[in-house]
Amino acid sequence: MNLQEAKEHHLRQWHSSIVSNGGLLPMEADDGLNASSVDVIRAMEADFGEAWLVKVNLYDDDPIPLVRAVPDHNNAEYNCFNFCCSLVTPRFDTKLEQMILDRKNAPYTGTTADYERITDIDEYAHSIGAVRLTWS
Numbered sequence: 816m817n818l819q820e821a822k823e824h825h826l827r828q829w830h831s832s833i834v835s836n837g838g839l840l841p842m843e844a845d846d847g848l849n850a851s852s853v854d855v856i857r858a859m860e861a862d863f864g865e866a867w868l869v870k871v872n873l874y875d876d877d878p879i880p881l882v883r884a885v886p887d888h889n890n891a892e893y894n895c896f897n898f899c900c901s902l903v904t905p906r907f908d909t910k911l912e913q914m915i916l917d918r919k920n921a922p923y924t925g926t927t928a929d930y931e932r933i934t935d936i937d938e939y940a941h942s943i944g945a946v947r948l949t950w951s
Contacts, residue, residue, distance in 0.1 A: 821858035822946060825851040829949050845951040849897045852948040856895050856903045857886045859946065867907050868900035869945060871936055873919040880915035881907055897950050904945040911940055 816824065828851040832841035841848055859866035866884040870877055884903065885892040904911065918932040937947075 816854060816858055818855070818858040818862045818946075821851070821855045825855050825946075825949070832951060841949060841951045843951060848949060848951045852897075852950055853886060853895050855946055855948060856884050859903050859905055860884055860886055863905035865906065867904045868894065869902040869904055869911065869915070869940065871901045871915055871918075871933065873915065879912070880919075881912050883907070900948060902940050902945040902947055904940060904943060906943070908943055911936070911943065911945075914939060 825848075828845075828848045829841060832845045832848045833839070835845075836842040856866050856868070866886070868882045868884050870880050870882075873880055881904070882894065882900075884895055886895040887893060914932075914936050918929070918936065921928070921932065923929065
């Protein structure tokens with residue numbers, strides 16, 4: 816499955832999960848939806864030779880926002896699992912990393928400023944080919 820096919824499949828899984836749950840949010844612990852997110856990661860790696868997992872919401876134990884994906888279950892370094900990342904991008908990007916770190920280190924002044932930072936991150940990530948993932 817190439818990246819475009821994986822993205823389309825992921826969108827269908829997301830829609831199906833929402834419909835199955837009454838039309839508001841995806842079902843909790845939806846294995847099909849979670850598997851389709853991993854499929855997008857694998858397809859990104861297959862199409863571009865690498866894939867980078869992007870965490871936008873960093874916590875104290877998350878020192879870096881971009882980590883190279885290892886989507887092979889048979890590899891000891893495997894790191895593609897439910898909620899492992901918000902986005903996947905085809906290459907490491909210094910600007911994206913800095914934007915996420917700047918958000919993490921910025922004083923929280925309310926939702927308006929934080930929303931602007933997240934929107935800027937999301938728009939930039941999309942411009943470099945990132946794909947938003949959905950986990951359940």
